[in-house]
Amino acid sequence: MNQQLLDWFREHPGQYISGEELSRRLQITRTAVWKQINVLRAKGYAFDAVPKLGYRLVAQPTRLDEAALLSKLAPGNFGNRLRIVEKTESTQNEAAAWAKEGVPEGAVVLAEEQTGGRGRQGHVWHSPAGKGIWMSIVLRPRIPLPYTPHLTLLGAVAMFRAMKKLTSAPLGIKWPNDILADGKKVAGILLESAAEDERLLYVIAGIGISVNLDAADFPEELQERATSLKIMTGREVDRASLVAACLQELEQLYRLYEEEGFAPIRTLWEAQSITLGRQVTIETPQGPLQGIAEGLDESGALLLRDKTGTVQKVFSGDVHFSG
Numbered sequence: 001m002n003q004q005l006l007d008w009f010r011e012h013p014g015q016y017i018s019g020e021e022l023s024r025r026l027q028i029t030r031t032a033v034w035k036q037i038n039v040l041r042a043k044g045y046a047f048d049a050v051p052k053l054g055y056r057l058v059a060q061p062t063r064l065d066e067a068a069l070l071s072k073l074a075p076g077n078f079g080n081r082l083r084i085v086e087k088t089e090s091t092q093n094e095a096a097a098w099a100k101e102g103v104p105e106g107a108v109v110l111a112e113e114q115t116g117g118r119g120r121q122g123h124v125w126h127s128p129a130g131k132g133i134w135m136s137i138v139l140r141p142r143i144p145l146p147y148t149p150h151l152t153l154l155g156a157v158a159m160f161r162a163m164k165k166l167t168s169a170p171l172g173i174k175w176p177n178d179i180l181a182d183g184k185k186v187a188g189i190l191l192e193s194a195a196e197d198e199r200l201l202y203v204i205a206g207i208g209i210s211v212n213l214d215a216a217d218f219p220e221e222l223q224e225r226a227t228s229l230k231i232m233t234g235r236e237v238d239r240a241s242l243v244a245a246c247l248q249e250l251e252q253l254y255r256l257y258e259e260e261g262f263a264p265i266r267t268l269w270e271a272q273s274i275t276l277g278r279q280v281t282i283e284t285p286q287g288p289l290q291g292i293a294e295g296l297d298e299s300g301a302l303l304l305r306d307k308t309g310t311v312q313k314v315f316s317g318d319v320h321f322s323g
């Protein structure tokens with residue numbers, strides 16, 4: 001039904017088509033026409049609706065095109081094994097299944113839309129169609145299991161650098177894995193790993209970037225907390241270029257980490273952090289902790305100085321700025 005409706009609009013570019021005519025052509029009620037238009041709007045199509053004239057198709061979503069994306073990547077590197085799916089529950093699941101089949105490091109799964117996108121600790125990651133980067137990368141790091149938090153911080157720096165390259169949005173990294181723009185979340189990274197006998201088998205690095213979402217694309221409860229690159233800069237960003245930049249930055253930092261360990265990553269992370277030097281409250285699994293965030297230790301834990309002067313290591317939690 002969607003397809004027939006779209007075909008009709010594409011055959012009449014720039015023209016208004018009345019609801020009555022559409023209902024006659026497609027043999028559905030006018031209410032059904034209106035519902036179908038809204039389904040298409042949710043997929044990224046934009047329509048003008050003018051009383052008495054009808055509907056006019058004014059914008060179509062740009063699709064992530066495999067050939068276009070591959071042409072932007074350096075040969076033999078991250079992203080050369082690439083799967084782009086229209087809709088999936090979560091690219092994390094697709095990438096994990098692929099990793100179990102033995103796909104090499106650097107394989108990437110991208111989805112136009114996720115129906116069950118997830119963040120840390122069971123959070124929902126809102127992933128509407130055609131406007132974001134929802135991707136998972138298979139990594140096979142040769143590091144001890146307790147070092148995996150390094151990769152979260154490395155991923156955040158890579159995303160930050162890629163987004164900085166292509167946009168003018170005022171970005172900063174919030175510990176451990178968020179990219180904020182003007183205090184609102186614009187991107188996040190989720191690491192999920194599989195291990196056997198303390199040995200890492202693979203890590204799936206999930207990257208979510210709200211690229212071309214408009215304010216109305218976010219559910220009400222996220223309006224205050226989330227934003228997109230388009231909202232921040234007033235411009236659409238080419239998603240294929242941003243995917244390519246993310247993969248390039250990620251691979252470069254990953255090689256640096258393999259060669260020199262965590263120290264250079266830690267310096268890069270600290271330089272872009274908006275968490276350090278601030279008074280924060282951290283909701284940890286063990287309860288809230290308050291203090292001043294002072295830096296990272298060699299494991300990637302956040303060093304928090306409380307009001308008695310004691311420095312604690314925090315391994316996971318949600319940071320809230322309190323001053």
Ligand code: BTX
Nearest residue numbers: 090117118119120123125126135188189206207208210226
């Ligand atoms: P997180 O747990 O740090 O952040 C989740 C929180 O971010 C939510 O509770 C909500 O407040 C906010 N949020 C949800 N959706 C969005 C959005 N689209 N833009 C901005 N803020 C949002 C962060 O988890 C890690 C997210 C990784 C998402 C990727 S997408 C590809 C891969 N597949 C998958 O299922 N997850 C990863």
